[in-house]
Amino acid sequence: MTAVSAERDSARQEIPDQLRGDVRLLGGMLGTVLAESGGADLLDDVERLRRAVIGARDGAVDGAEITELVASWPLERAKQVARAFTVYFHLANLAEEHQRIRALRERDDADNPPRESLAAAVRAIRADVGEDALRDMVANMEFHPVLTAHPTEARRRAVSTSILRISGQLEKLHAAHPGSSAEAETRRRLLEEIDLLWRTSQLRYTKLDPLDEVRTALAAFDETIFQVVPQIYRSLDAAIDPEGTGREPARAPAFVRYGSWIGGDRDGNPFVTHDITREAIAIQSEHVLRALENACGRIARTLTAYANLTPASPDLRDHLAAIEAGYPRTMAEIAKRSPNEPHRQALLFATERLRATRERNADLAYPNPEAFLADLRTVQDSLTRAGAVRQANGELQHLVWQAETFGFHLAELEIRQHSAVHAQALAELRAGEEPSERTREVLATLRVVAWIQERFGVDACRRYIVSFTRSAEDIAAVYELARHAMPAGRAPVLDVIPLFETGADLEASPRVLDGMLRLPEMAQRLEQTGRRMEVMLGYSDSAKDVGPVSATLRLYDAQAQLAEWAERNGVRLTLFHGRGGSLGRGGGPASRALLAQAPGSVAGRFKVTEQGEVIFARYGQRAIAHRHIEQVGHAVLMAGTEQVQERARAASAKHRELADRIAEAAHRAYRGLVDTDGFAEWFSRVSPLEELGELRLGSRPARRGAARGLDDLRAIPWVFAWTQTRVNLPGWFGLGTGLAAVADVEALHAAYTEWPLFSSLLDNAEMSLAKTDRTIAERYLALGGRPELTELVLAEYDRTRDLVLKVTKHQRLLENRRVLSRAVDLRNPYVDALSHLQLRALEALRGEEARDLSEEDQRHLERLLLLTVNGVAAGLQNTG
Numbered sequence: 001m002t003a004v005s006a007e008r009d010s011a012r013q014e015i016p017d018q019l020r021g022d023v024r025l026l027g028g029m030l031g032t033v034l035a036e037s038g039g040a041d042l043l044d045d046v047e048r049l050r051r052a053v054i055g056a057r058d059g060a061v062d063g064a065e066i067t068e069l070v071a072s073w074p075l076e077r078a079k080q081v082a083r084a085f086t087v088y089f090h091l092a093n094l095a096e097e098h099q100r101i102r103a104l105r106e107r108d109d110a111d112n113p114p115r116e117s118l119a120a121a122v123r124a125i126r127a128d129v130g131e132d133a134l135r136d137m138v139a140n141m142e143f144h145p146v147l148t149a150h151p152t153e154a155r156r157r158a159v160s161t162s163i164l165r166i167s168g169q170l171e172k173l174h175a176a177h178p179g180s181s182a183e184a185e186t187r188r189r190l191l192e193e194i195d196l197l198w199r200t201s202q203l204r205y206t207k208l209d210p211l212d213e214v215r216t217a218l219a220a221f222d223e224t225i226f227q228v229v230p231q232i233y234r235s236l237d238a239a240i241d242p243e244g245t246g247r248e249p250a251r252a253p254a255f256v257r258y259g260s261w262i263g264g265d266r267d268g269n270p271f272v273t274h275d276i277t278r279e280a281i282a283i284q285s286e287h288v289l290r291a292l293e294n295a296c297g298r299i300a301r302t303l304t305a306y307a308n309l310t311p312a313s314p315d316l317r318d319h320l321a322a323i324e325a326g327y328p329r330t331m332a333e334i335a336k337r338s339p340n341e342p343h344r345q346a347l348l349f350a351t352e353r354l355r356a357t358r359e360r361n362a363d364l365a366y367p368n369p370e371a372f373l374a375d376l377r378t379v380q381d382s383l384t385r386a387g388a389v390r391q392a393n394g395e396l397q398h399l400v401w402q403a404e405t406f407g408f409h410l411a412e413l414e415i416r417q418h419s420a421v422h423a424q425a426l427a428e429l430r431a432g433e434e435p436s437e438r439t440r441e442v443l444a445t446l447r448v449v450a451w452i453q454e455r456f457g458v459d460a461c462r463r464y465i466v467s468f469t470r471s472a473e474d475i476a477a478v479y480e481l482a483r484h485a486m487p488a489g490r491a492p493v494l495d496v497i498p499l500f501e502t503g504a505d506l507e508a509s510p511r512v513l514d515g516m517l518r519l520p521e522m523a524q525r526l527e528q529t530g531r532r533m534e535v536m537l538g539y540s541d542s543a544k545d546v547g548p549v550s551a552t553l554r555l556y557d558a559q560a561q562l563a564e565w566a567e568r569n570g571v572r573l574t575l576f577h578g579r580g581g582s583l584g585r586g587g588g589p590a591s592r593a594l595l596a597q598a599p600g601s602v603a604g605r606f607k608v609t610e611q612g613e614v615i616f617a618r619y620g621q622r623a624i625a626h627r628h629i630e631q632v633g634h635a636v637l638m639a640g641t642e643q644v645q646e647r648a649r650a651a652s653a654k655h656r657e658l659a660d661r662i663a664e665a666a667h668r669a670y671r672g673l674v675d676t677d678g679f680a681e682w683f684s685r686v687s688p689l690e691e692l693g694e695l696r697l698g699s700r701p702a703r704r705g706a707a708r709g710l711d712d713l714r715a716i717p718w719v720f721a722w723t724q725t726r727v728n729l730p731g732w733f734g735l736g737t738g739l740a741a742v743a744d745v746e747a748l749h750a751a752y753t754e755w756p757l758f759s760s761l762l763d764n765a766e767m768s769l770a771k772t773d774r775t776i777a778e779r780y781l782a783l784g785g786r787p788e789l790t791e792l793v794l795a796e797y798d799r800t801r802d803l804v805l806k807v808t809k810h811q812r813l814l815e816n817r818r819v820l821s822r823a824v825d826l827r828n829p830y831v832d833a834l835s836h837l838q839l840r841a842l843e844a845l846r847g848e849e850a851r852d853l854s855e856e857d858q859r860h861l862e863r864l865l866l867l868t869v870n871g872v873a874a875g876l877q878n879t880g
Contacts, residue, residue, distance in 0.1 A: 472515025540715030547670030666738030731768025736800030
């Protein structure tokens with residue numbers, strides 16, 4: 001038995017019985033569907049490939065045999081097989097989600113809170129620094145996730161909703177009594193839904209527009225986020241005061257604030273216009289007002305407290321009298337439905353006002369969410385005075401939290417544009433030239449921001465992010481453009497945020513902030529906001545620019561320098577982390593990354609992008625969304641403790657010289673590869689880079705301009721394409737050379753165990769290495785016809801894998817992360833099947849015979865390629 005097959009056997013043995021049963025059930029039903037729709041021959045071919053790739057992992061089958069098998073099929077059959085493995089991964093992912101939910105429920109113990117929970121953070125902080133300090137930390141904590149439309153969700157929305165329906169049927173099956181008619185009916189429905197998933201196209205035929213992206217992301221709000229957020233606050237409230245929660249006024253603040261770039265991010269996306277931005281906020285408002293209306297109406301219908309037992313307070317009586325005077329007919333109808341139930345009447349009228357706000361009935365509409373909250377608090381106060389404290393602090397408090405969190409706009413819409421666009425617009429305006437179309441669009445966008453603020457309030461849209469900020473002049477440009485856009489005194493309120501993306505920009509960031517302090521507009525905003533300022537750090541472009549190791553160190557240094565700058569200047573700084581979903585773009589567990597940040601850089605505030613497939617991975621299921629926000633909340637609180645900061649401070653001082661040597665060597669290795677003559681063309685040949693645009697993942701182009709080099713290529717397709725080749729190069733390349741430059745394994749191991757930043761760097765690289773397959777990667781790299789580059793990449797992979805294992809003292813990759821290791825080990829062979837199919841298509845499209853292909857064969861090959869790209873993304877659960 002080979003080492004690989006031993007690892008697979010070990011992984012199989014560790015599978016929980018319920019997960020094993022779900023995978024077997026769903027896989028068996030898929031087999032039934034394949035046989036029914038494509039005949040027994042299709043199922044036989046799928047099984048032949050499945051057994052062959054498992055045999056190859058075990059050393060019993062030669063890779064050439066698999067290549068021959070895949071090449072023997074007509075292209076139509078190859079596409080069917082690719083679709084079968086893709087659907088299998090969707091079902092396996094679903095089974096793993098259900099297992100994760102089961103595990104979360106099993107660990108839910110009020111007396112012994114799970115690690116990385118809000119309750120665990122409260123317990124630790126209370127024991128360490130006492131009650132007063134705990135309350136201060138809780139009162140000032142902020143978590144600000146920002147949803148973005150970065151095109152990394154490979155699944156069609158139709159596929160996602162089909163998977164959700166299957167999930168619902170699987171949950172019903174778990175709840176059904178074995179042998180019952182209900183169980184039989186649920187099995188029939190489950191098979192029906194899997195059959196429909198098989199028959200649903202995995203690929204988009206039309207390109208998404210930005211409003212499609214808005215609606216897609218809002219599905220997570222409708223299904224999950226709106227319901228989960230008050231549950232999170234309740235968890236925190238119960239941790240702070242277990243006996244008082246639900247009886248006493250809430251001690252947990254509404255610490256989550258959602259933001260969105262979807263419909264606001266126009267950097268390099270010509271399809272996001274001022275009209276799109278206006279429509280995006282209108283769609284968001286419709287969703288949140290409908291959600292608040294439904295929640296308020298539900299609570300109103302159940303709040304049947306009789307006036308004799310729960311009398312209205314004087315304030316509530318005055319409130320109801322004012323309503324009756326202004327809206328006698330509406331109030332008469334409400335009173336008829338709920339006689340002698342004043343609290344219910346007040347909430348029913350609030351529900352009517354929310355409906356009027358949604359329908360834009362100015363006579364009855366709320367002017368702003370603060371007015372709605374004032375009505376809710378009047379009802380709360382009256383219930384409390386009447387002794388109905390559980391009614392005041394129960395479901396009604398959940399509605400208060402939801403209104404505080406989402407307002408009437410759901411998520412703050414943020415605008416992003418490239419600094420060069422502003423510079424060009426200003427040059428035209430200052431010269432008195434006729435503004436170009438792009439300059440007119442910049443001005444129209446600023447006018448829309450002013451309109452949004454007038455319609456929905458300043459907090460609905462006030463942040464304006466400037467990509468590739470190089471100087472304070474790039475910030476001043478936005479304020480000057482706003483004055484051009486609007487008459488004097490009518491310009492929108494703006495918080496202009498610099499985005500530092502490249503290695504050089506990160507190093508220069510404190511100097512830029514010094515210049516920003518001298519801007520009169522910035523001084524005014526600091527005075528208005530209590531000296532609050534925000535700075536965004538770009539993980540994706542910095543990693544593509546200098547490599548994963550150097551980017552990690554430079555980002556850490558930038559955070560440390562910015563934290564020191566903020567302290568010197570008396571600024572309350574929030575760092576906005578532009579982390580992508582994949583490891584090559586700064587991804588990985590957000591909570592662990594938080595605890596590895598530079599001391600003083602978090603300060604109880606964490607803002608981060610939630611991108612593409614990450615949105616649905618974290619917010620697709622309520623239990624998983626709850627756990628994600630709890631973990632981040634825990635890390636936000638713990639990162640501010642002196643114990644965590646001192647550990648990071650001491651470890652950084654002890655190991656920084658070593659880390660610098662690693663980073664310097666890693667940077668040289670990385671730039672030595674990507675600066676090689678012809679590298680960009682080679683990369684395009686060895687990967688499906690150029691075909692990714694045909695997946696129609698999102699509205700934004702893959703490149704910022706017409707150039708074809710790496711500098712103009714966005715970080716998402718850069719990472720996505722490397723993931724498809726099974727190389728995962730952006731997650732680890734250069735690390736091996738860097739570690740080799742130190743040579744002292746014991747010193748490296750000490751840094752790994754003592755410094756959270758270094759630990760996170762190596763653990764993330766280990767995950768990328770585990771998802772890399774050297775044998776298959778070699779076939780992809782050979783397509784480029786540059787054997788010296790193939791040898792360079794594979795040698796660095798071998799070096800990195802060997803040294804990461806030595807430094808971590810692991811016998812195998814992911815040895816200390818058993819659940820993830822099990823998932824990777826079991827998935828890899830099935831991903832191999834799709835890679836072999838993809839290689840068939842790529843070799844035909846890249847080879848010398850490509851010019852002789854018929855138009856029909858080319859179309860089939862391209863379709864096969866895209867199907868496998870979709871399937872590999874589902875199998876690895878990574879895109880860009």
